[in-house]
Each structure stands twice: as C-alpha cells, then as structure tokens.
Amino acid sequence: MTMELQQSLEYAAPEVRSRVRPFAAPDDVRSEPRFVRIGIIALATAFLSVFVVLPLVVVFAQAFSKGVSAYFAALSDPEALSAIRLTLLVAAISVSLNLVFGVIAAWAIAKFEFSGKTALVTLIDLPFSVSPVISGLVFVLLFGAQGYWGPWLQSHNIHVLFALPGIALATSFVTFPFVARALIPLMQEQGTQEEEAAISLGASGLQTFFRVTLPNIKWGVLYGVLLCNARAMGEFGAVSVVSGHVRGETNTMPLLVEILYNEYQFVSSFAIASLLAMLALITLIAKTMLERHIDEEELPHDD
C-alpha cells in the first residue's frame, strides 16, 4: 500500500512542480485557463442580457412604440395618475410605519438581551417566507365582511378592506422585514460600547439613541428604507387580494399594468411598467452608493 502510494506521489510530483514553476505564465498559475475565463464571462453576460437587459429594453421599447406623445398621454390618463398617487401614498405610509417599527425592533434586538429574542427575529422574517397572496388573504379573513372584525367595522362604517387602509396594511406587512433586517447585523457589529460610554457620561436613554445610535446607523436606515420602498411600490400579490380593483381608486401601479395589458392597451401598460422599471434602476444605483457608506459605518470608529 505505502509503496503504491509513494509511487503515485513520485509520478505526480514532476507534474506538480512544473505547474508552480515561477517562470510559467503568471496568469495560468493564478486563474483558470483563458478559454474557461472567457467562457464564464460570456455566459454571465449572455445570462444578464437575456434575463435583465432584454426585458428592460422591451419594456421601454413597448412604452415608446407609438411615440413620445402617446407615452406621456398614457401617463397623464386620470386612471394612471390615480394609480401613481395611490402607489406613492401607500409606499409613504408603509415605509414610515416600517421605519419606526424596524428601527425600534433592530435596536431592541441588537443592543439588549431578553428572553424570546430568537422568536422575535423569526417573527420579523415571517413576511419573507409567506407567499404574498396568503398575506393578503389573512387581512381578508380579519377585516372582510365575513371575517373576525368585519361586522363591527361595517356597522361603524369603517372601510379597511378594498380601500386605502387595507392596501397600506397588506403592503406594510409584506415589507416589514426590510428595515429591521438591514439594521440588525449592522447594529450587532457596532456593539454597545459607544452607548455604554454615552450613558456613563450621563446621557439619558433617548439622548443616547438620537445622538449616538442613530448617527451610527443612518446609512443603514436609508438602505432599509430604499429596499422597503422599492418592494412597497412593486408589491402585486398581497395588494391584488385586498384591493377590490376599483378603477381610478384602489388600483396601484402594478395592478394597473396587468389590467391595461389585459385590455390590449400595450402602450399604456408598458408606460406604467417603465415607471416601475425606472424605480428599480434608481433603487439599484442608490443601493450601490449606500452600500459604500455602510461599509464605512461598519469600520471601528476609534482608528
């Protein structure tokens, strides 16, 4: 056995030695052969163009297929304006709610020890693992006329489902994890020393939060808000269930894209879709910029 092994090692040895020889081309040593590299890069580029660039181009090509004036006419249609308005309003509501809850939750989880912490983290992640349609249906079960609180709400003439509150609730639920998820690792990384220092110097809890904690995480907060906003504006499934599809009233932009498409109004449909695509592009650029700032935040401050 040992003989055999030694033999095979001996056989292998010259080959190995030749591969690490210093005077061989340095490229060949450090990376894959050239054709593999080119192949992989070509594959990635092809994949990206088919799955990312091409759809984007198609969206804009369709949107402008009947000219610029048709494009702007489609966007200034009252139904389109109402959808844009509703989408902005819903995004503003759910982002502000999730900003407050997300920062508080992340603060509690990262800076304090308490029982049930793991359960809380799991709960925050719940909306990620639940299908959006289910998230919507849950609100139908709670607020629907046949649901738990429906009869009471109806008798008091409060409309939650098929109105703005329902859409905002469903969107907030679906986008709940974004802010908290962006902050928890960042705040855990930063630890509690700075807060401890502030408190030992006589700062109150709130002062510590606003003067020490918040400035440290501001880029992280913006990052969470950005992702939260992108998802809130783009949410389809949950909103579709609770919207009621009342035209010019409870249709958000993604819902309107589908409706117009089904009405053979391709220019209008893709005009709205192009707005969502632009939102995605802006989000992407802002995200890249923010990530640079967050990397700085994570660095220890005392060096």
Next chain:
Amino acid sequence: MIRRLLPAVAGLLLWASSAVAADLTLLNVSYDPTRELYADFNKAFAAAYSKETGKSVEIKQSHGGSGSQARAVIDGLQADVVTLALAYDIDAIASKGLIAADWQKRLPLNAAPYTSTIVFLVRKGNPKGIKDWDDLIKPGVDVITPNPKTSGGARWNYLAAWGYAERKFGSADKAKQFVADLYKNVPVLDAGARGSTVTFVERGVGDVLLAWENEAFLAQREFGKDKFEIVSPPLSILAEPPLAVVDTVADKKGTRAVAEAYLRYWYTKEGQEIAARNSYRPRDSEIAKEYENSFAKVELFTIDEVFGGWAKAQKEHFAEGGVFDQIYKN
C-alpha cells in the same frame, strides 16, 4: 439631506391625497370582458342622468373573474350594483343576505338586459377546419378555455358543449364523455375569460378559443380580421349575464334611486344600442333587427331548458366533486 427632502415629500402627499368628487358615485362590480361595454355605457348613463335630474354621477368600475368578484362583494367590497357573468354568482351574494332572494324577478327578462353566446375564435383561414362542437374533440386540436371553477365564461363554455352533446347523442352519459374528450384537448386552463383570450391571441397557444361572442368580436377588432376568424356553431347556449342592486350597500349609502335608474337604463333604446354596438345581443326587437347582420344566426338553448337552472347546474357540474372534477381528474 433629510430636511431638504421633507417639503418635497409633504407636497407629494398633498397631491396624493387630493381627489375630485361628483354628486353621486356608484361602484359597479362586474366581470372580466365587460370593461369596454361599461366604459361606453357609463358615459351615456351619466349624461342622461344629469340631463334628467341635474345631478352628476360618477360610476366606478371593478373587473375580474365573475366568481372572485362575487367573493369580494361578500367580503365587503362596497358595490352598489353587481353585473356578473351568471346568475349563480349573484345568488351566492344573495345567500349572504346582501341582496334580496328574489332579485332576478325585480328587473325584466331575468334581470339580463343583454345576452351573448359561446362561439369559436380560430386563426386565419381556419387551418384545422373547425365548424361545429364535434370538431373540438378531434385529436390534435388544442382548445383554449378558462377554468370553470373560477370563470363564469368557462362555465357557459362547458354547459354549451354539454347541451350540444346531450341533444346530439341523446344521453347525459354520452354528453359527459363528450365533454371529457373536449377537456382532454385543453392544454391550459386560465383563471378568467380575458386570460384565455390573451393566451390564445397574444401568446399564440391553441387552435381554437371558446369565447363569449362579444369577447371574440373584441379580439377581432383589436387585432384585425386578417388574423382571426369567428366560427359560430349552429347550436349554442343563450348566456344571460344578470344585474342586481346590492341592497345592503345601496341602502346604507343612500344610492338606491340612482343605482336602480342605472340598471333600468339598460332597458332603454339607448342602452340596448350600446349593448349591440359592443357585440352583446340586445333584447329589444327593433335594435336587434337593426344589428341583425352583426350576429350569426345560432339556435340557442337556455340553461333552464337543459339544466334546470343555475343552482342545479352549479351543484351537479361545478361543485366540489361534481362532474367537472370527475372528468378533469381522469
């Protein structure tokens, strides 16, 4: 930076929350293919109503699969009127106490002022030579029809095929076999009628689309007669899409008078004209005569004649474990 952004955000919200209001607003919850029809009808009614009463009325629309729209109304969507694909869906709302049980007697003609039927839409030149229901079960013919569990139009399609087969072969067993063979030729079941049209017309799937007559005409108008042909079978079903005022909502909102006027407008000459113009078959004999050449002569049977009404047909064919479940499982 945040402080600089604040006024912009505030302005945005102010704009976002602004809305214009008419004297009266109605919400009409309807099924999928009526979008163009009601866009037309609402405009005419609003004009006629303000001329008569001096009040402006705005009609909001919601469209979707007939069954899911009924579900939304049951769950609290504040519809003043429902204009759905079939009586059973309005029955479902009535069974929850939102509409009086005798709703179909409150308006003339089974509360269905416009009707339609089921026809075949085929590709230009009719390459598979489809003329009648028989041709749909031939091997190699792909038939596009939505899911009868979720779509009203699909139920009419199913019942039309069944009614044809029962008349031709003379027994329910043979009709069941015929319908089973037909669904073997269906490669994809969309959730709604418009979804099926999109599958057939835009995605180019299938050889023949079973469709509402009005939907087939619309697809032809949108995409050109040079792309699709309508084939009307000699025998089909009389589809009666009914309307009703949702009593609880109209009474709470105080919109009963305008809601009733809205539905009654369908029975005027103007209303009937709008139906005919949008390729729905009008009930009024004069208007029907005027549009005689727009619609193929088809012998039509009703659901009451062949199936003993919607309640019975629904229970027998489309309920959990019904005939459709039996044939689609195999």
